[in-house]
Structures are given as structure tokens and as C-alpha cells.
Amino acid sequence: xxxxxxxxxxxxxxxxxxxxxxxxxxxxxxxxxxxxxxxxxxxxxxxxxxxxxxxxxxxxxxxxxxxxxxxxxxxxxxxxxxxxxxxxxxxxxxxxxxxxxxxxxxxxxxxxxxxxxxxxxxxxxxxxxxxxxxxxxxxxxxxxxxxxxxxxxxxxxxxxxxxxxxxxxxxxxxxxxxxxxxxxxxxxxxxxxxxxxxxxxxxxxxxxxxxxxxxxxxxxxxxxxxxxxxxxxxxxxxxxxxxxxxxxxxxxxxxxxxxxxxxxxxxxxxxxxxxxxxxxxxxxxxxxxxxxxxxxxxxxxxxxxxxxxxxxxxxxxxxxxxxxxxxxxxxxxxxxxxxxxxxxxxx
Numbered sequence: 358x359x360x361x362x363x364x365x366x367x368x369x370x371x372x373x374x375x376x377x378x379x380x381x382x383x384x385x386x387x388x389x390x391x392x393x394x395x396x397x398x399x400x401x402x403x404x405x406x407x408x409x410x411x412x413x414x415x416x417x418x419x420x421x422x423x424x425x426x427x428x429x430x431x432x433x434x435x436x437x438x439x440x441x442x443x444x445x446x447x448x449x450x451x452x453x454x455x456x457x458x459x460x461x462x463x464x465x466x467x468x469x470x471x472x473x474x475x476x477x478x479x480x481x482x483x484x485x486x487x488x489x490x491x492x493x494x495x496x497x498x499x500x501x502x503x504x505x506x507x508x509x510x511x512x513x514x515x516x517x518x519x520x521x522x523x524x525x526x527x528x529x530x531x532x533x534x535x536x537x538x539x540x541x542x543x544x545x546x547x548x549x550x551x552x553x554x555x556x557x558x559x560x561x562x563x564x565x566x567x568x569x570x571x572x573x574x575x576x577x578x579x580x581x582x583x584x585x586x587x588x589x590x591x592x593x594x595x596x597x598x599x600x601x602x603x604x605x606x607x608x609x610x611x612x613x614x615x616x617x618x619x620x621x622x623x624x625x626x627x628x629x630x631x632x633x634x635x636x637x638x639x640x641x642x643x644x645x646x647x648x649x650x651x652x653x654x655x656x657x658x659x660x661x662x663x664x665x666x667x668x669x670x671x672x673x674x675x676x677x678x679x680x681x682x683x684x685x686x687x688x689x690x691x692x693x694x695x696x697x698x699x700x701x702x703x704x
Contacts, residue, residue, distance in 0.1 A: 387451055389458035390438030394431045396465040401427030403469055403477070404490070410479040417476050419490040419497075427465070434461070487667040495671040502656070507675060509651040513569070514641055514683070517576025521637070522630060525581035529588025529629070533622070534614055539589075546585060554579040554640045558647055568648030572641070579640040580633035587629030591622025627691040634687065638680050653679070 405424025409417050434454075441451030454461065468489055474480045476488035496503070528546075532539040554575045561571035599617050608617070645654025653676045660668035 387438040387441060387455065387458075389462065390434055390441070390451070390454065393458060393461035393465070394434035394438060396431075396462050396469075397427050397434060398431035400465040400469045400472070401425065401429075401431060404472055407473075407477050409476045412479065412483050417488055417490050419493045420476065420488075423490045423493060484664060484666050487670065491667045492671050492674065495668050499668060499671075503672065503675065506651060506653050506656040506672070507679060509649075510641065510645070510653045510676075510679070513572060513645070513649065513652060514576065514637065517573045517641070518580050518634065518637055520573065521577030521580030521633060522584055524577065525584030525629065525633065526588050526626060528581070528585040529590075529626075530592055530614065530619060530622075532585070533589040533592025534618060546582065550582040550586065554636070555643050558644070562648060568644075568650075572644035572649050575640050575644055576637045579636040580630075583632035583636065584626065584629035587625045587632070588622060591625030592618045594625075595621045623695055627687070627695070630687060631684070634680075634684060642676075 401424045403424075404427060405421055409420060437447050437451050437454065441447040472488050475483075475486050476490070528542060532542055532546075557575065557578070558571075561574055562568060565571035565574060595618050599621065600613055603613055603617055641652075642654040642657070645652035646658045649655055653672055656672045657669055660666070660672060
């Protein structure tokens with residue numbers, strides 16, 4: 358045995374047993390979480406301790422409350438970052454927040470700049486711009502009107518997307534399966550499909566008994582076109598060998614459509630629904646601005662008419678969160694419906 362081998366050999370214990378090296382315990386700190394805690398602390402301190410730039414005789418309400426709340430958020434993030442790897446109760450919270458770590462750093466920096474440019478220095482003038490605490494005042498004081506607008510928007514969107522999705526799905530399956538139906542329907546889709554639904558606003562308000570039913574029709578029309586085209590593409594693109602195998606086992610035409618063509622085309626159907634939702638959002642807001650008497654689009658027009666830009670910004674934030682939530686719900690439904698195709702869906 359060489360001298361170098363003897364020097365690294367562990368010492369012997371009693372009965373010739375080797376002593377095991379002591380286990381090293383390393384303290385892991387979530388550094389991004391600490392940076393996020395620092396960023397939120399800066400935002401809270403700037404909001405709470407930096408005096409507001411007064412406009413006339415009015416000060417921004419809920420300034421102190423927002424600053425203290427952001428300092429509390431910073432303290433909670435610091436606890437999760439430091440003790441999240443050692444305390445079981447905080448491990449789940451740290452795992453959930455790790456993916457959003459960079460955003461948790463970026464958002465308070467944006468809010469701090471927003472606060473400084475509006476409430477602290479008035480670089481962005483009122484009433485066109487307002488600080489973050491002004492949104493809190495809107496949500497607390499006008500939550501009834503805003504909540505009613507959200508409910509009406511959801512109802513209008515659900516009806517329009519449901520009608521348009523069902524109609525587009527049936528049309529797409531019919532075109533993809535039957536050449537005879539495709540001969541008559543495909544030219545109509547080619548001509549009317551690319552036409553913006555909002556261009557039909559004057560006609561729909563004339564032919565439909567109410568502006569609400571006209572808005573439902575326009576949303577359905579905007580949803581149906583992409584759903585129909587992509588469903589048609591999915592059905593027409595099914596591998597022909599699937600049909601041959603099913604026919605050799607005695608499958609009927611209805612079985613081929615319901616159990617072979619439609620399941621194989623479902624990924625394309627959900628792509629069409631995704632595109633249809635994006636188109637329906639713009640049509641929805643435009644219809645609510647033009648004729649519907651309630652909804653987030655109507656709320657935006659109402660706030661702009663009264664020069665209440667704070668309410669307008671609050672409604673825009675609610676609208677962004679609402680539409681993003683609808684898209685997320687679509688992805689959840691897609692993942693469950695296509696669980697049997699796991700690994701083939703890439704979006």
C-alpha cells in the first residue's frame with residue numbers, strides 16, 4: 358500500500374470497523390426568493406415612506422396600507438427563501454414559487470417605477486395616469502358594478518363560444534368527412550370566413566331583435582370559423598389505415614366518424630377553439646362597447662365617458678385576468694380530454 362493510499366484511508370474503530378465520514382449538511386437558500394423579497398421590500402418602503410406628490414388638495418388613498426402590505430409580502434418571501442428547504446410546511450410553498458421566481462423579482466420593480474412616476478413625482482400626469490393604490494380604491498368602492506360587468510361578460514362569452522364552437526365543430530366534421538357537403542360549404546367558408554365579424558355589426562343590429570342576441574351571433578361567428586377550418590383539417594388528415602383496420606373489423610360509417618375520425622382530430626379541434634377564443638374576445642369587447650348595456654366593454658366606455666381613467670385601468674386588468682383564466686381553463690380541459698394522446702400534443 359502506498360503512502361498516498363494510507364493517508365486517505367479512514368481510521369479504524371474497534372473490531373477493525375472503518376469509521377464513516379460525518380454527513381455534511383449544507384444549508385440551501387433560495388437566492389431568487391431573497392432577491393424577490395428585497396424587491397418587494399423596496400416597493401413597500403417607497404410606497405409607505407416616500408411622501409406623495411399632492412395634486413390639488415387630494416392625496417392618494419390606501420398608500421400606507423399598500424406599503425405595509427408589500428413589506429409583509431417581502432417578509433413572507435424571505436421566510437420561504439431561508440427556511441423553505443428545512444421546514445416541511447414551507448417546502449411546498451417554495452416549490453410552487455420557484456418557477457415564478459424571476460417574475461416575483463420583475464413585478465415589484467415595475468410597480469416601484471409605476472409608483473414613483475405617478476404618486477411620488479407626478480411625472481405621468483393625472484387624471485390620465487394613477488398609482489397602484491388608486492386601483493385598490495376602485496376595487497373596494499366600485500366592486501358591485503365591476504362584478505356585475507364581469508358576470509355579464511362571462512355569460513355573453515359562454516353563450517357565443519358555445520354556439521360557435523358546436524356549429525364550427527359540426528361543420529368541420531361534415532366537410533372533412535363528406536366531399537358532397539364540402540363542395541357546397543367550403544366556398545362559403547372561403548368567402549365569409551376571413552370577413553371580420555365586427556364588420557357585420559350594422560347588419561346584425563338590424564336583423565336581430567336585440568343588441569344582446571346580435572352580440573351572441575357575432576361572437577359565435579368569430580368562434581365558428583377557426584373551429585370549422587381546423588376540425589375539417591383534422592378529420593381530413595386522419596391516417597387512412599385507421600379506417601381500413603376498423604372496416605375489416607366490421608365498423609359502420611357512424612363508428613368511423615365517432616370513434617376514429619373525431620378522436621384523431623381532437624388536437625386540431627382544440628387549436629381551433631384556442632384561436633376562436635382569441636377572436637371572440639375582441640368581438641365581445643367591441644359588441645359591448647357598441648350596443649350591450651352591461652359588461653366589461655360597456656364598463657370601459659362608461660369610465661372613459663366620465664374621464665375616470667382609474668376605473669378604466671382597473672377594468673382592463675380584470676379583463677386581462679379573466680380572459681387569461683378562460684384560456685387556462687381551455688388548456689385544462691384539453692389536457693384531460695387528450696390524456697390518452699399524452700406526448701403527441703406539443704402546445
